[in-house]
Amino acid sequence: MSENRNYLKEIINNIKESNLRRVFTDPLxxxxxxxxxxxxxxxxxxxxxxPYSSSDIDIANRLxxxxxxxxxxxxxxxxxxxxxxxxxxxxxxxxxILTISFGIILAIIFGLIAGYSSERVGNIFLVIFDIIKxxxxxxxxxxVIALTGSNLFVxxxxxxxxxxxxxxxxxxxxxxxxxxxxxxxxxxxxxxSIFKIMYKHILPNVIGPIFIQAAMxxxxxxxxxxALSFLGLGVPPPTPSWGTMIKIGYSFIRIAPWMVIFGGIxxxxxxxxxTLFGEALRDNLDPRLNRQR
Amino acid sequence: xxxxxxxxxxxxxxxxxxxxxxxxxxxxxxxGDEVVKSRMRLGEDIENLDPAHLVRGxxxxxxLYNKLLKYKPGSSELVNDAAEEFNxxxxxxxxxxxxxxxxxxxxxxxxxxxxxxxxxxxxxxxPEQNSEYAADWQTLDHVEIxxxxxxxxxxxxxxxxxxVTTIPFTPGSIISKKAYEELGNKFATNPIGSGPxxxxxxxxxxxxxxxxxxxxxxxxxxxxxxxLYPIGDKNISEMNxxxxxxxxxxxxxxxxxxxxxxxxxxxxILSTLKYGFIGFNHKYAPFDNINVRKALRYAIDVDxxxxxxxxxxxxxxxxxIAPGILGHWEDxxxxxxxxxxxxxxxxxxxxxxxxxxxxxxxSNPLYMNxxxxxxxxxxxxxxxxxxxxxxxxxxxxxxxxxSHPIMFFETFSLTLDPGYWVEWFTTxxxxxxxxxxxxNSRYDELADKAAVTMDLEKREExxxxxxxxxxxxxxxxxxxxxxxxxxxxxxxDPVFLGHYNQYRYWxxxx
Numbered sequence: 123m124s125e126n127r128n129y130l131k132e133i134i135n136n137i138k139e140s141n142l143r144r145v146f147t148d149p150l151x152x153x154x155x156x157x158x159x160x161x162x163x164x165x166x167x168x169x170x171x172x173p174y175s176s177s178d179i180d181i182a183n184r185l186x187x188x189x190x191x192x193x194x195x196x197x198x199x200x201x202x203x204x205x206x207x208x209x210x211x212x213x214x215x216x217x218x219i220l221t222i223s224f225g226i227i228l229a230i231i232f233g234l235i236a237g238y239s240s241e242r243v244g245n246i247f248l249v250i251f252d253i254i255k256x257x258x259x260x261x262x263x264x265x266v267i268a269l270t271g272s273n274l275f276v277x278x279x280x281x282x283x284x285x286x287x288x289x290x291x292x293x294x295x296x297x298x299x300x301x302x303x304x305x306x307x308x309x310x311x312x313x314x315s316i317f318k319i320m321y322k323h324i325l326p327n328v329i330g331p332i333f334i335q336a337a338m339x340x341x342x343x344x345x346x347x348x349a350l351s352f353l354g355l356g357v358p359p360p361t362p363s364w365g366t367m368i369k370i371g372y373s374f375i376r377i378a379p380w381m382v383i384f385g386g387i388x389x390x391x392x393x394x395x396x397t398l399f400g401e402a403l404r405d406n407l408d409p410r411l412n413r414q415r
Numbered sequence: 416x417x418x419x420x421x422x423x424x425x426x427x428x429x430x431x432x433x434x435x436x437x438x439x440x441x442x443x444x445x446x447g448d449e450v451v452k453s454r455m456r457l458g459e460d461i462e463n464l465d466p467a468h469l470v471r472g473x474x475x476x477x478x479l480y481n482k483l484l485k486y487k488p489g490s491s492e493l494v495n496d497a498a499e500e501f502n503x504x505x506x507x508x509x510x511x512x513x514x515x516x517x518x519x520x521x522x523x524x525x526x527x528x529x530x531x532x533x534x535x536x537x538x539x540x541x542p543e544q545n546s547e548y549a550a551d552w553q554t555l556d557h558v559e560i561x562x563x564x565x566x567x568x569x570x571x572x573x574x575x576x577x578x579v580t581t582i583p584f585t586p587g588s589i590i591s592k593k594a595y596e597e598l599g600n601k602f603a604t605n606p607i608g609s610g611p612x613x614x615x616x617x618x619x620x621x622x623x624x625x626x627x628x629x630x631x632x633x634x635x636x637x638x639x640x641x642x643l644y645p646i647g648d649k650n651i652s653e654m655n656x657x658x659x660x661x662x663x664x665x666x667x668x669x670x671x672x673x674x675x676x677x678x679x680x681x682x683x684i685l686s687t688l689k690y691g692f693i694g695f696n697h698k699y700a701p702f703d704n705i706n707v708r709k710a711l712r713y714a715i716d717v718d719x720x721x722x723x724x725x726x727x728x729x730x731x732x733x734x735x736i737a738p739g740i741l742g743h744w745e746d747x748x749x750x751x752x753x754x755x756x757x758x759x760x761x762x763x764x765x766x767x768x769x770x771x772x773x774x775x776x777x778s779n780p781l782y783m784n785x786x787x788x789x790x791x792x793x794x795x796x797x798x799x800x801x802x803x804x805x806x807x808x809x810x811x812x813x814x815x816x817x818s819h820p821i822m823f824f825e826t827f828s829l830t831l832d833p834g835y836w837v838e839w840f841t842t843x844x845x846x847x848x849x850x851x852x853x854x855n856s857r858y859d860e861l862a863d864k865a866a867v868t869m870d871l872e873k874r875e876e877x878x879x880x881x882x883x884x885x886x887x888x889x890x891x892x893x894x895x896x897x898x899x900x901x902x903x904x905x906x907x908d909p910v911f912l913g914h915y916n917q918y919r920y921w922x923x924x925x
Contacts (some may be wrong), residue, residue, distance in 0.1 A: 179791045181723040185669065196484015198669075199723050199784060268806040358789045358804045373780055376650055377669050 131327075144406040151402025157395030165211040177360040195380040198370060203381055206362035206387050213363050214392055217277060218343035222336045224282035224294040229289030229332070234320050236290065237297025237328075244294065251287035259284040260349065267355045275355060277350070281343055288339075289291035289332050296328030334407065337400035341393035348389055364389050443648055453907070456652040456664040457643035459618050464606040467546040468587035469540050472549055473585060475643070478625055479521075480588035480608035483512055483532070484578070491739065497527060497609070499564075507573025507869045514564040519630040520591040521613035527589060529566035533558035536568065536594035548586035551576070573869050576832035579741075584830075611636050641688055656902060663903040670724035674902045681905060684728065687897040689779075690735055690836070691725075691826040694787060694891055697853045699820030701772070705842065706764035708889035711822075712750045714796045715759035715789055724784035729898035734882045735836055737896040741871060742833040742878025747886065757796045769797025775814055775823045777807045785824040785894075814850045825850060826897065833878045834866045840885070853890050 145151045166169055173193075180200030188195040194203035234412065236247035259281075266280045300306060301324065309319050350356040351365025364385050371381025461472040469476055483683060485496040495501060500513040511773055518527040530552075539546045540555050551757040552732035554572040561567060574581075594607035606614055611633065644661070646652045652664040666674065674680050695702040702708060717731055734747035744767040761769060783804075790800040800822075805813055814823050825847075831838050838844065841862050844855040858881050865877040885891055903909050 177787075178793070179723065179788060180718075181719050181788075184723060198780070199787060211658055264806070266807045271809075272804045354783070354804060355806065356804075358802045359783050360790065360802070369778070370780055370783070373650070374669060376667075377673060399548075415741065 134361055138315040143397075148285060148402045148406065149405060149407070150398045152396050154398025154400070154402060157391055161211055161215065161392055161395060164208055165215050166210065168208045168212060172202070172204035172208040176201065176206045176209040176362045185374060187378070188380055194384045197334065197367070197381055198374055198378070202383055203367070206367060207364070207384060210362040210364045210367065210388065211392075213357055213361060214344055214347070214388070217274065217281075217347050217357075218340045220278045221281040221343050222285065222339055224264050224278055225286040226289055226332055226336060228282065228286040229293055230325065230329070232286070233290035233293025233328075234297055234324060237294040237318075238301055238324065244298075247294070248291070251290050254283065255285070255287040263346075263350055264353070267350070272350075272355050272358055277347065277356065281346060285339060285343065285350055289335060292331055292335060293328050296331065298379045300324055300327045334400070334404050337396065340400070341396040344392050344396070345389070420754050447630060453639050453640070454642045454644070454660065454662050456655070456661050457623060457645045458647065458665070460645040461604075461617070461623060462540055463603040464614070465603045466535075466585050466590060467544055467548060468603065469585055470547055475623070475625070476585050477610070478612040479606050479610045479614065479639070480590065481518065481527075481587065481857060482583055482587040482612055484583045484587070486583055491576065494764050496583075497589055503578070505545070508570045510521070510568040510577075511561075512566060512568070513562075515632060516564060517634040518609050520594065520609050521607050522594075524591040524594045524607050527591075527609055528559075528563050529560045531592045532566055532589055533560055534595070535589045536587075536832055538595075539586055540736065546586075548581075551581040551584075551586040573867055575869060576834050579832040580830045581834065603676045613642060615640070651799060653902075662747060662907050663901060663909050666902050668728045668898065668900055671726075671728065671900050681778050681903045681907075683901040683903065683909065685899050685901070686729065686737065686739075687899055688737060688740070688829045688831065689826050689897040690732065690737075691785075691824065691894040691897060692891050693785075693822060693894065694851045695822040696818060696820055697851055697890070698818055701764065701766060702820070702822070704764045705764055705889055707766065710757040710760035710764065710796065711798075712792070712889050712892055713753045713760065714798070715792050715892055716752045717750075717892070717894055719792070720745050720785050722790050724781050725897070728900070729895040732893045732895045734886065734893060736833050736878060736882065739789055740833055740836070742830060742836075742875050742882075744879045744882045747882065752792075754795055760799075761796060769793075769799065771799040771801065773806055773819070773821045774800045774802050775819075775821050776802055777809060778804060779807070779808050781826070782824050789822075789824070815848060818852065823850065824894075833874075837862050837865070837878060837881050840890070853888075853891060855888065855890075857883050 145154065151266040153163060166403055178201065180196070183192075183196055184198055186192055186200070192202050192204065194207065196316075197206065232247060232251075236244045239247075242397055262284060263277075263280050270276050293349040306319060306323050309323050314322075336361075347363070348365030348368065351363045352369040354369065355361040356365050368382055368385040368389070371378070371385055375382050427482070444862050449757075457472070457475075459471055461475065463469055464472060464475060464479065466476055466480060481497040483495045483496060483498040483501055487494050488493065495515075497518055499515045500511070502511045504510070507866075512529075514529060514532065516526075520527060520531075529603045534540060536558050538544055539548050540552050542549075553578075553625060554570045554574045556571045559567040559569060570577075588608065590602075591607045591609075594605075595602050598605055598607070604617060609628075609632070611628055611631045612625040613628045614623070614882055616622070616624040618742045621644075622682070623643040625643070627636060627639045629635070644655075646655065649665060649667045652661060653666050653670060655661040656664045656666075671682055671684065674682050693711075695708065695711070697703055707744075719730060721727060721731055731749070733749045734744040736742045736744065738745075761767065774786050774789060776782045780838060783802075786800075786802045790802060793800050803821075814820060814821070814825070827839060837858075839848045840851060840853060841849065842856075843849075843859070845852050845854060861877045861881050865874050865881075868874045868877065901909065
């Protein structure tokens with residue numbers, strides 16, 4: 123009966139049937155969730171947690187080692203590393219979430235069209251998706267940034283574009299599966315517009331797996347942004363970004379290793395959290411995997 | 416996760432490649448039967464050691480080639496190198512020289528004659544060579560041979576920089592004509608000169624070995640072999656130095672304190688021939704307003720930039736030309752931070768509430784740090800600086816060729832000749848290297864005149880006047896001429912060629 127499966131419903135059912143509990147009883151999933159929760163709380167309450175401003179320069183106090191005054195030491199401009207990491211969590215979380223949301227929006231539009239239109243048109247779309255996907259993401263990002271300069275908006279757009287084909291393929295595949303279903307045919311028969319069919323009848327039935335894919339993608343984007351920042355092409359200063367902190371810290375690694383160490387820990391923290399949680403979600407909620415059970 | 420790891424790795428590599436700096440040094444190892452060796456760091460691997468095209472590895476060129484004249488180590492005094500006699504005519508258009516006899520070229524290419532001198536110099540102005548140094552010899556007409564060892568350098572016009580940066584430097588290197596004619600393009604990596612060292616071996620990206628030239632005409636250096644390793648990253652070469660794998664290396668300015676406390680290590684802090692400055696595009700508001708520029712001069716904390724971005728090592732510069740170079744303006748006024756005055760000037764300029772402005776920076780930490788300090792400084796007088804990060808090659812397009820209402824930090828590497836320092840702010844350079852897009856006819860006139868003035872005192876006056884013009888117009892904010900630091904073992908005594916940022920002198924017992 124797998125032909126008639128409605129994945130979103132199944133996911134919701136899985137959650138309702140307290141399959142979600144399985145995610146949290148899975149020790150790695152719980153651990154991942156706690157890491158993320160902690161990070162989200164830090165990002166939300168950053169101004170209350172950070173003892174100093176993230177941008178106030180205090181040259182006299184540059185490269186101070188960790189102490190009770192500066193828990194994680196100071197950077198090369200005398201700024202508190204702990205405070206910058208705390209504020210940096212906002213960038214670290216918002217960029218991937220906005221990026222992936224943008225990617226999903228693109229994917230929904232193009233994935234639905236590709237899936238719902240004729241096979242030939244669908245194949246053309248597939249080729250386009252594959253071209254975008256096969257283009258080296260970092261190179262693409264570097265080229266665009268070289269032309270436009272770097273800011274948050276540009277980052278979100280370009281990373282979104284490089285990520286969307288994966289989701290779009292997923293949506294197309296799901297759309298193909300449901301477009302011949304009775305309820306779609308019925309909707310067509312009563313004269314529903316194509317947009318209504320896509321939006322009301324197809325979309326809810328194809329969107330489920332995307333969220334799991336998205337959760338798995340967040341750490342990839344976090345490290346991607348960090349890599350760009352490390353190359354000096356990420357978020358412009360003085361906005362604290364973990365990647366930039368690691369990059370600047372690298373040139374002081376022999377005399378002030380705390381910038382790289384704590385920046386690295388923060389990065390590992392976030393990627394580990396999202397990876398573990400994403401995997402737990404997939405293992406426990408993805409109906410495509412339920413087949414084996 | 417595989418992707419992201421390789422991304423980071425690639426990023427790291429790129430940064431390693433980008434952080435290249437020249438550096439080297441000398442060490443004496445052991446005694447008795449052992450080969451006396453030195454191991455040094457070469458910032459970037461060589462590409463071309465032909466003196467007509469050599470743009471990096473200047474220190475290697477110093478070991479390979481002789482010139483007619485050379486600088487005494489640690490000073491700007493010229494002494495004879497390959498020349499026995501050297502005279503400039505009163506009108507500055509004819510230079511007569513006589514070579515020392517018995518100067519031999521490496522690898523059996525015979526004795527140096529006036530023929531080699533003619534060939535070496537004329538080759539550089541040959542359009543077919545397309546030499547990077549053609550401008551250094553721009554008024555050379557030809558070299559006339561008057562004897563086996565003697566000749567005349569005939570110029571169409573006198574050229575003041577000839578005796579500062581041409582004859583005693585890379586474009587004045589004398590190569591073996593015979594070798595070049597035999598080797599052709601291969602000369603680039605098989606250089607034949609007459610210097611104290613010859614190129615023994617080069618394994619690209621691994622090592623370059625210089626051997627002592629036993630037939631060297633001068634006093635032979637006590638180091639028999641010099642091994643150079645291309646290591647880009649200063650962190651890595653510091654580690655190599657600490658392990659004992661390198662004996663002399665450049666270090667980061669922030670490591671100076673750590674090495675100074677080590678009694679086995681000598682720290683050498685050298686001033687560099689550069690200028691770092693904050694510039695703005697004079698063609699656009701608000702920077703076309705002199706009161707705005709003056710306000711910025713009172714608001715930007717130069718000492719803070721030196722402490723924060725330059726690790727507090729180099730001295731502050733109040734004018735363009737560095738001490739020790741002809742035209743250094745000793746009494747240039749220093750503008751210390753005065754926010755009161757800055758606010759007054761802004762009000763006078765019609766910006767009582769400040770304004771918003773874009774500052775362009777590359778990802779180079781020096782640039783990023785300076786920009787962030789400027790942002791903090793200017794916030795205090797109500798100017799909101801938005802830092803825009805841009806990739807290095809795009810930076811030059813954006814700041815140099817195109818025109819945007821922006822401010823920026825930049826450094827230029829310069830030479831011993833003051834003409835080279837002032838050139839970049841002339842009207843001719845607008846759209847090329849005059850990033851300020853600033854233009855002043857008196858300044859241009861003086862630049863042209865000074866370049867052909869052979870009287871040093873008059874030349875100096877002109878250069879100082881040019882700096883006064885820039886100061887009166889608040890055209891630019893000077894930061895520093897920069898510094899770099901080296902460490903060496905106590906056993907070693909590296910001699911650095913004074914006042915030339917990329918050059919250093921091989922330790923030759925003289």
